[in-house]
Amino acid sequence: MSTATSIQTSDKPLGRDALAELVARDIAPGSFVNLGIGQPTLVSNYLKPEQNITLHTENGMLGMGPEATGDQIDGDLINAGKIPVTELPGASYFHHADSFAIMRGGHLDICVLGAFQVSATGDLANWHTGAPDAIPAVGGAMDLATGAKDVFVMMTLLTREGASKIVDACTYPLTGVGCVTRVYTDKAVFLTGPDGVTVRETFGCTLEELQELVPVPLKTAE
Template sequence: MTKAASNGWTREQMAQRVAMDIPNGSYVNLGIGIPELIASFVPEDRTVIYHTENGMIGMGPPPAAGQGDPELINAGKRQVTALPGAAYFHHADSFAMIRGGHIDVSVLGALQVAHNGDLANWSTGEPDAIPAVGGAMDLCAGVKRVYVVTTHCTKDGQPKLVATCTLPLTGQGVVDRIYTEMAVIDVTPEGFRLVELAPGITLDDVQQRTGAPLLPIM
């Protein structure tokens, strides 16, 4: 692997770029990490309704200090608020929304994404790890559009966008679009296709750090 590119998007810019692709009126489920940042970048002229799988639509930002309720939390178990129009529901209803195709967009993190859309994001496969899956498999099985936002490579420089996932799968053929600090990339029937490059990044830069062929921008 070559040295990491000096240019490219920050975490916040990645979140902002994802936010551009979320249409007005969408019901959206955001994963933990960079996906959580997306809500603050949705353009003001759009109304986006956030679902949290522990049981609420209409989730708002974290409460002011001292104003929170330990029983009003998001899927990351952090305190949140309920916006006007919010609703609470039990877990079977919450996952009926997910599995039943009622959620428009899910934004997840990733350990690996393959060029056929396979996603691995729940297990590092290490023998002494405590296996934990949460709602990731339900989200990628049932949500209409599954977006992944992730660093382009692992901390030790290995590509996360690969020909075949070597880690345990979360879902088969489920990812629609990938956002990294270098580029926006679609998963198509022909494989990975570049949609947009971050400033200062070239197709060659991205290809060098991608473990499968990358088709040029259409």
């Protein structure tokens, strides 16, 4: 059995919910946040009222509340995934150009997105497989990737075939260049930027074991 390095903070890989809880805990109090469709949406389940986080949805709203249930459901009040949601006190509505100005203008502190691949320098690929018969659909992914002050990615580290999704250079079509600042995976949290990849913590593996899975040089903070 190998020796655990000091940055291993869990003795097993994190599941989707535990990862969502970790992302939620890492969001600074008072932040304005956009959560992407899919796994990132789980983060909202773990935001605490005392964090005072304001959620933005691209279709024109700040102050989005939890998913609507029962007679709360209102066809005029949906999120970017077209799921009925609720509004919180202090909510505001605005048109699409203003909503994307909020993103592009750098007013959002954090967006959390899923990904197919992230490169060592934070390039993101999450919108298109590039397959010849695939119908491309981009939605707001490029705007979010480009506009938010911090772009967090949530994904499994490996594909179903066992390939690392953290790569030297993305092979899928890019969503944004050098935009990802942090990657949350089941096996580790990575910080990405112009200087490459730094591992913040690992789950259920040592740094050395992690390095064997990831084809780019991994550093630690110290």
